Amino acid sequence: METGGSSESPAEPKKGKTKTPRKPNESLLKQKSPAEFFAENKNIAGFDNPGKCLYTTVRELVENSLDSAESISELPLVEVTIEEIRKSQFNSMIGLVDRERVDEELYDDYETAKAREKRLAKEARAQETQAKNATLGKKVKEPSVSKGMKGRGEASFYKVTCKDNGRGMPHDDIPNMFGRVLSGTKYGLKQTRGKFGLGAKMALIWSKMSTGLPIEISSSMRGQNYTSFCRLDIDIQRNIPHIHVHEKRDNMNRWHGAEIQVVIEGNWTTYRSKILHYMRQMAVITPYAQFLFKFVSDTPEKNVTIRFARRTDVMPPVPLETKHHPSSVDLLLIKRLIAETSKQNLLQFLQHEFVNIPKAYAERLIGEMGPEFNPKMPVKSLTSQQIVRIHQLFRQAKFDDPSGDCLSPAGEYNLRLGIIKELHPDMVATYSGSAQVFEGHPFIVEAGVSVGGKDVKQGLNIFRFANRIPLLFEQGADVVTRTVLKRINWGSYKINHIQDRIGVFVSIVSTKIPFKGTGKEYIGDDITEISTAVKSAIQQCCIQLKSKIVKRMQAREQQERKRNLSISQMLQVLCMMF
């Protein structure tokens, strides 16, 4: 603690630095809360810079909304609005009087008269040179930005609102769901859109860092006659919610769902295209959802309104929570399962807390463990050594592969529909693989390949999805990119991967996506089972396309032959006429 710390310092004895020299053996230990950790390492969760923060805030809110609607089998309806807020607007929002500059020389962009003269002269010279070079056809460098302009400058603020028709949240849970890092609902073993389970909490931490404004949540659950309204921020040092308002309001329309609103610093200019790509790709993989995206500013020509319409009522099944596969568990997890189980003895534990251990097989496994094990022994009495023995046997023994029943792939129908509705391609082929397994985790790969369409560039356009969310960053090292670029012989399917406008869509779902990279933005290329499945799924699409392409070519040839034939007939007729 600070020496002479005031009574207003935080309640727990954390952090602080001492200016007096330390005694050599004095404790140097300080504690950090999880919220502080993520505030300081916010790039882990995709909050690298203001632009990326805006992007990640949008996606976290959208993905929460989709999960929420799907969890109650409701066709999702998600409305996202990004409202640009000028600094003066922002200041009046927080009740701060906008102030004119008085002491001009205090500011970083202040120029002395002399510096101004110098700069103008330099710019004039630069323009001259540029004009000369331009006439000579030389490449022209952009003039370098002056110091005051770069990096710092004015911040841009945005109010991000996301409204859905999902499950909503229990009234009393709301504060902890937003104001406590590492508190969440997505911690079971199942396919989930979330990445770290940090979700909207990181958006709140970022708003706290950049604007200091609280988050606002409205929520109502099915059949509730009230709406919960909550305005809160987070006490970062203690990782607890700091509640401003938490009350029940009338729910006249019997609405259910959630509406989250957060005001953050951002950068629309640099991340505009990423955000729009994200929304479009989400529309591809979620054709049963309706999205309304709006960007609103004082400059009407910057405004954007896009509606991604729902094209089907067919929704993938809700992903199911499943039990662990014995090949996939580590020592720690076995211990946790033992601590948490309600089963009394070892036999019941093996049989009921894992998939693919039938009773007879559990008995054989226990027999193999050794004489000090028996089916009836209380599972909570197992020693550390005995647990290691079980772990070793799990790693070596053979178990049936886990089934993919707990997974919820987009579905071939939906993937195809999504591609057609958003890209309008000339041709499309899709394929849905059966469930496979890596390290005890089930996964399913689905793929689509399209040729032609709108807004598709020449060459290979790759769209990657993991647990039905688009991956937009760190494309280079991804298993899909590598497979598409290096392991598919496009020519052999009559596809010209340089000239044609090809879309390649690969969607992978699993209870454990083996992400690599910060912010979990790509899937590594080091798991053979996955790379083989990706390759095979794309090939299946290519085979379908090839037969279509061949048919089309044949049809064209036939037409050509017919035309040639009719020309020669005409010539014959002409000849006969003269």
Place this chain on the structure above:
Amino acid sequence: METGGSSESPAEPKKGKTKTPRKPNESLLKQKSPAEFFAENKNIAGFDNPGKCLYTTVRELVENSLDSAESISELPLVEVTIEEIRKSQFNSMIGLVDRERVDEELYDDYETAKAREKRLAKEARAQETQAKNATLGKKVKEPSVSKGMKGRGEASFYKVTCKDNGRGMPHDDIPNMFGRVLSGTKYGLKQTRGKFGLGAKMALIWSKMSTGLPIEISSSMRGQNYTSFCRLDIDIQRNIPHIHVHEKRDNMNRWHGAEIQVVIEGNWTTYRSKILHYMRQMAVITPYAQFLFKFVSDTPEKNVTIRFARRTDVMPPVPLETKHHPSSVDLLLIKRLIAETSKQNLLQFLQHEFVNIPKAYAERLIGEMGPEFNPKMPVKSLTSQQIVRIHQLFRQAKFDDPSGDCLSPAGEYNLRLGIIKELHPDMVATYSGSAQVFEGHPFIVEAGVSVGGKDVKQGLNIFRFANRIPLLFEQGADVVTRTVLKRINWGSYKINHIQDRIGVFVSIVSTKIPFKGTGKEYIGDDITEISTAVKSAIQQCCIQLKSKIVKRMQAREQQERKRNLSISQMLQVLCMMF
């Protein structure tokens, strides 16, 4: 909690799943401890797979040791031993009886007689084809590995020990320093080797997941007549240390330092070269330290012993804790500083809690803030709005750049020495830049370029260091790699970057290294100040080298001319003789 949970379940009501269907509005909220978060996302801290876990464990321990010795201005002496442990050894270590297989069919690598016959026939056919192809000079594919062999198989265990002559730890702090995630000593604002401050705690979490064995710590501080011994593991759910032994023992030799021992699963085969590269590069950047590295196994030919000798007593200064620069702080940080300060009024706060705000400047800033601010106002009474106003002014106002006094670069002398001692190059040039700044954070770039030497490949060999630790992964996107490959015109310095064997060494130190990527393995190429400084430092080295190269070329030409001259003289003499 589990329905019917037993009395042995963990003390706090965390986690657990219910098998009965949930009521629609029931709370779904679960809590996770920071230790659980990192156990589940251990790749964030560089613990991706057993091989990488072994590597990261070594580096965390080595870096802690260096920091510890340097913090008391002791020339570091670090001994690392990796001892391979066979499974039967491991089992006897934990008191588990090694068991022969009984029920053969239970095992994943079991083959039925029929399958065996089939496999042997297939292998025979493969060998035949291979032999045929070999005689025809065709490329031969490796036979694919059979299912039982891949991935799972036998685990390899390693006992990693790291001993140093550093500060040691206060007896009572030891349990929390190892057994509590987000508890540490490196949280001030200063240049530090650590990445997330997770250090040895992640090694402990990994040992808990893979071997279940506790960590052992011996430690003594200067002048202590006892050694602290502690054996502990971590209660992951509660994020608290679980102490097995914690006692004071005799310290006959008046030793000070720490010795950490942990038993983990790993993979020496795949990470051997990474670990040895790491040790060598650490020796380059730390020539004032002595390292002894040993790998010990039952197979004597696998054993490794390398001593990296100390070559100088000149140690860089200890990095100093510094105050924040006003251009670098966010809203949250200002609030924290206000909560923690011992200063009473706004003027004192501005003047003493930041660098580069002298008293007169603080007064001008306060004047600019507006009429409701005054120098004497109690800093703890500032409203949220007023803090936003201060933050906005901090972003726009001009401040002197922070000085690099708090930084501790390797030093040109040490870098040069390190390169010479480890690479023995034909030529070397080094350069140490002055302190510069990005976003309010001071940084220093030092560089070295060598030509020739031992164990250097043809072409460009890049060695990257951040806060004096080697960076070995994710080289591609790094600012140093990009600069070296794209922005240096090697030819103009008479260096042939294809033919010559060139070593490029760049060391960046800062109070904030702008890392990107998981595990903080590279520095992004998006900060102009840094990329410019890197380019300029390398160019300075190249200029030095060029003059050496030119001199050498001239010398060679002169010699040649002399030789030619002497030959012609000899010829003349000969002519005269006949």
